[in-house]
Amino acid sequence: MSAARSKARTRAFQILFEADHRGVDPQQVLADWVARAREPKPDEGTPQVAEYTMELVEGYVQHARRIDELISQYAVGWTLDRMPIVDRNVLRLGAYELIWEDGVPDAVVLDEAVEIAKEFSTDDSPAFVNGLLARFLELKPSIRR
Numbered sequence: 001m002s003a004a005r006s007k008a009r010t011r012a013f014q015i016l017f018e019a020d021h022r023g024v025d026p027q028q029v030l031a032d033w034v035a036r037a038r039e040p041k042p043d044e045g046t047p048q049v050a051e052y053t054m055e056l057v058e059g060y061v062q063h064a065r066r067i068d069e070l071i072s073q074y075a076v077g078w079t080l081d082r083m084p085i086v087d088r089n090v091l092r093l094g095a096y097e098l099i100w101e102d103g104v105p106d107a108v109v110l111d112e113a114v115e116i117a118k119e120f121s122t123d124d125s126p127a128f129v130n131g132l133l134a135r136f137l138e139l140k141p142s143i144r145r
Helices: 003-022 026-037 051-074 085-100 106-120 125-144
Strands: none
Touching: 003 026, 003 051, 003 085, 003 106, 026 051, 051 085, 051 125, 085 106, 085 125, 106 125
16 A cells, blocks of 8 residues: 555545535546646645546546445435535545456555544544445445446
């Protein structure tokens, strides 16, 4: 699990979170982040946007409706709109990468999603994220059909 990939995932999560929080298209937020990073003199705190971050955000957007349906269907006791915004976006990113990104081992996807949940959400979130993504892993062959 490379540090660069971990950082790219965290950035993708932050972009999805910001888009969700502001109620705008994730691709617009991605474009804003890329533009800021490419300014002649970007602010010191301006994050760089890796190629893999772009792939993750664009991949999520491509499958967003299906991913949100899956989360809604299998998140027992939670509706998508009542779920904590951090958890919802960690799950969106994790579900996309788990189901549609073949170049990443499933265990890595689960570990990374849990790590993001640990860093940005509540104490209960890592177990919730892990449980739901593990369920998607079981269902992966039927989901991709």
